[in-house]
Amino acid sequence: MSSLVNILLQGVLLGALYALFAMGQSLVFGVMRLTNTAHGDFIVLLVFVLFVLTNWAHIPLWAAVPLLIAIAFGAGYAVQYTILNRVSGRDPLPSLVVTFGLSIVIQNVLQEVFSADPRSLATGGFESMSVALPGGIALGLLPLLTLAVTVAATLGLQWLFGHTPLGRAFRATSDDREIVQLMGVSPRRTFALAMSIAFVLIALAATLYAMRTAVSPSDGPALLLYAFEAVIIGGMGSFWGTFLGGIALGIAQQAGFYFDPGWGIWLGHVLFLALLTVRPQGLLPKTA
Amino acid sequence: MPVILETHGLTAFYGDFQALFGIDVTVNRGEVIALIGSNGAGKSTFLKALAGLLRAPAQQIVYKGEPVGGMAAARIVGKGIALVPEGRRLFASLSVEENLLLGAYCSRPGRWRLDTVYALFPVLKERRHHPATALSGGQQQMVALGRALMSNPELLMCDEISLGLAPVIVREIYAALPSIVADGMSAIVVEQDVQLARRVSKRFYCFQEGRVSLSGASAEVSDEAITQAYFGAVS
Numbered sequence: 001m002s003s004l005v006n007i008l009l010q011g012v013l014l015g016a017l018y019a020l021f022a023m024g025q026s027l028v029f030g031v032m033r034l035t036n037t038a039h040g041d042f043i044v045l046l047v048f049v050l051f052v053l054t055n056w057a058h059i060p061l062w063a064a065v066p067l068l069i070a071i072a073f074g075a076g077y078a079v080q081y082t083i084l085n086r087v088s089g090r091d092p093l094p095s096l097v098v099t100f101g102l103s104i105v106i107q108n109v110l111q112e113v114f115s116a117d118p119r120s121l122a123t124g125g126f127e128s129m130s131v132a133l134p135g136g137i138a139l140g141l142l143p144l145l146t147l148a149v150t151v152a153a154t155l156g157l158q159w160l161f162g163h164t165p166l167g168r169a170f171r172a173t174s175d176d177r178e179i180v181q182l183m184g185v186s187p188r189r190t191f192a193l194a195m196s197i198a199f200v201l202i203a204l205a206a207t208l209y210a211m212r213t214a215v216s217p218s219d220g221p222a223l224l225l226y227a228f229e230a231v232i233i234g235g236m237g238s239f240w241g242t243f244l245g246g247i248a249l250g251i252a253q254q255a256g257f258y259f260d261p262g263w264g265i266w267l268g269h270v271l272f273l274a275l276l277t278v279r280p281q282g283l284l285p286k287t288a
Numbered sequence: 289m290p291v292i293l294e295t296h297g298l299t300a301f302y303g304d305f306q307a308l309f310g311i312d313v314t315v316n317r318g319e320v321i322a323l324i325g326s327n328g329a330g331k332s333t334f335l336k337a338l339a340g341l342l343r344a345p346a347q348q349i350v351y352k353g354e355p356v357g358g359m360a361a362a363r364i365v366g367k368g369i370a371l372v373p374e375g376r377r378l379f380a381s382l383s384v385e386e387n388l389l390l391g392a393y394c395s396r397p398g399r400w401r402l403d404t405v406y407a408l409f410p411v412l413k414e415r416r417h418h419p420a421t422a423l424s425g426g427q428q429q430m431v432a433l434g435r436a437l438m439s440n441p442e443l444l445m446c447d448e449i450s451l452g453l454a455p456v457i458v459r460e461i462y463a464a465l466p467s468i469v470a471d472g473m474s475a476i477v478v479e480q481d482v483q484l485a486r487r488v489s490k491r492f493y494c495f496q497e498g499r500v501s502l503s504g505a506s507a508e509v510s511d512e513a514i515t516q517a518y519f520g521a522v523s
Binding site for chain 2: 165168169171172174175176178179180181182183184185186
């Protein structure tokens, strides 16, 4: 009984990180139907930007994270406005090719500059702190923080999309990018803002990921896979769906790890394929 | 009466296909203009060019003395030109009220706010939380018109408001027009129903194959002249 509870709790905590990976992907797909295959590499890239800020520029972590978020906001805007806007059309193929290219460029530049070695972020032992629950269950403080950040991000995105002028502009641009211009909304700028927000989510994910484990320049595609799986399990374009998708993936992996340490990642993929067969529209298919 | 909008030999293209061949239209402040003509005559193209959805040389469209041809559509609406597009084109994932609020995105000041639009079309207030595309055709057209009004335009352009609607609904919507333009707003109305178009407008332009084939005062022109300009050779 206690091990079942433990699998569920640890699965939720692991899944929260996957959900955070996926949140930016879900946002970008929902607003501009852009499938960003460089998403995982953007996470890794921002991890290395954080390394540069903390280890090379010696900025303390509490100051480096807000700085990273500001950099991410600007970088997201620039990437979308200068590059991805040119390929964000009705045809999904050009954007797939361009983001795939970006993925290769980012991986190779990072390897060239930082070598292939994995690096981790010094957190002063925070990553190994935990609270003990009855029944011998221990919950890590860092995973709990991750869960809190993910829930806050999901709530924030739901509020932004449902109750603000910008959110209305996002949804309307997704519906009809020609007519929305008649309302004074510039699709190019709206898309760039959506990517800015996606990059802020990526920055948060990158920070929590780097605090948790060592990261190497070629880790991006694996992260992209988790993000993809969470988005598709949850249902395209809905933030609570994406949240649920990440949690489901985390629980499946945690259950796999319980039976055999080699089974964790595998069982996650099995769940993904099973859901794709049984319920291809995802758990919560309605667009936010 | 001061001129609010003038086009000078306006041309427009869809790729290599030329749709407008030198259109000269003048709209005075507070005036309702009707554009009539058969399908494919260039009426919708003309409105799209004015709204900025189609590129045009700057000097060919002059609005309040400023050349605005080729300006981005998202900027045009901020200057006070609003288009009710053909086929309504409401945002499906937004509610009625959200569609209206999006119309106010450029936040131009004026008398059109949620409450004044709801006063004009009370049925929209009852259904304000419904998805916009779940409404009847006539109600959807009211949303499209209200959405354009929310930008507080000085020039309102309506593209085939009657398209696909029952005559009684069309009359109901057009009945709102006099009160809309009462405070000096100008309007360009594209309409298939020539009699209706003449009744609501002061002057008209008849388009044929991308050119103006006839223009004049709506009350004075003879039916024969319009028939000729609508179907026949350019006189």
